[in-house]
Amino acid sequence: MVKSKRKPVEEIQNSIADFDKILTVGCGGCASVCLAGGQREVNALNAELGLLFKSEKKTKKLGSYTVERQCNMQFLVELDEKVKDYDCLVSMACGAGVQLMAERYPTLPVFPAVNTVSIGVDREIGMYEEKCRACGECVLAYTGGICPVTRCAKGVFNGPCGGTNRGKCEISQDIPCAWLDIFERLKGQNRLDDIMKLQAPMQWQNQVQRTTVQEPYARRYYK
Amino acid sequence: MFKKNTAGVDTARVKERLEEHKTKMKLSLKACAHCTLCAESCFLYMARDKDPKYTPSYKFINSIGLLYKTKGNVDKVTLGEIRDNVWERCALCTRCYCPLGIDIPEMIALARSICREQGVYPQYDRE
Secondary structure, three states: OEEEEEOOHHHHHHHHOOOOEEEEEEEOOHHHHOOOOOHHHHHHHHHHHHHHHHHOOOOOEEEEEEEOOOOOHHHHHHHOOHHHHOOEEEEOOOHHHHHHHHHHOOOOOEEEOEEEEEEEEEEEOOEEEEEEOOOOOOOOOOOOOOOHHHHOOOOOOOOOOOOOEOOEEOOEEEEEOHHHHHHHHHHHOOOHHHHOOOOOOOOOOOOOOOEEEOHHHHHHHOO | OOOOOOOOOOHHHHHHHHHHOHHHHHHHHHHOOOOOOOHHHOHHHHHOOOOHHHOHHHHHHHHHHHHHHOOOOOOHHHHHHHHHHHHHOOOOOOOOOOOOOOOHHHHHHHHHHHHHHOOOOOOOOOO
């Protein structure tokens, strides 16, 4: 599923500073599952914003609501009447949800409250690991189900590169070489022929695999 | 007779929500012919050996239907059962098909919305 992480409250506060009536809209889909933008997170964000505005002696109307999925117009319809009472909307959905809501209400400013991070898997509660960059050119068939676009720092399609060192990537000794893992996986399946064929390269940047840990769980996973 | 313990549920608000959508929802509930043609359009029903509890009509009858039947006088336990029907047994993929044109996803979505408003929704870090 799509993994996202909430923005710092100060950033959200800055974006809505000029508005008095703010409706925070959660998403019951991926954003809920990854504990970033469901009903509970909507309530928590509004509580935080309320305290911040109160400390600045500002009176704002903070509303909250969660739709089933912000990436589906069918589920935005129920907001049509509600949004009339507000100056701006804060979306806790992924980038797709924010954009669809902005499209439905073009006269209302829509601000994102989360950063959309990746398409990933659930490793632990509140801990997610990126697995797919939605590149549109899936090569998992010949890489043994390991994505070189996501896992390899260079995103090379014909690896490993010269930077592989004792099973690790040259950019960090904490990052395993994706292509060594691909080699081992295919060897175990007697499918090494799959990576002997040359594949046309793709141009990618920022190919460091990301792990998203929600703030309340940071202490559990980071020492 | 036992009196239902509705503590922790704002039944007045539930009734208000039910009233807002009464015409369409009651018509949809009444229109359901129990033909079960919606069943095979549900991938969860098919993937779970055609367990009748995954039939879309079962899910809306035992969620929004139950809310209307009880006129919104529900307790937390009942809302919990509704939650199982509308979240655990439904992905809201909106692919369910009704030959009579009943908008099943809309019914499930309303049941979810009412549950959510009463603080009953999946806790993804606890379940």
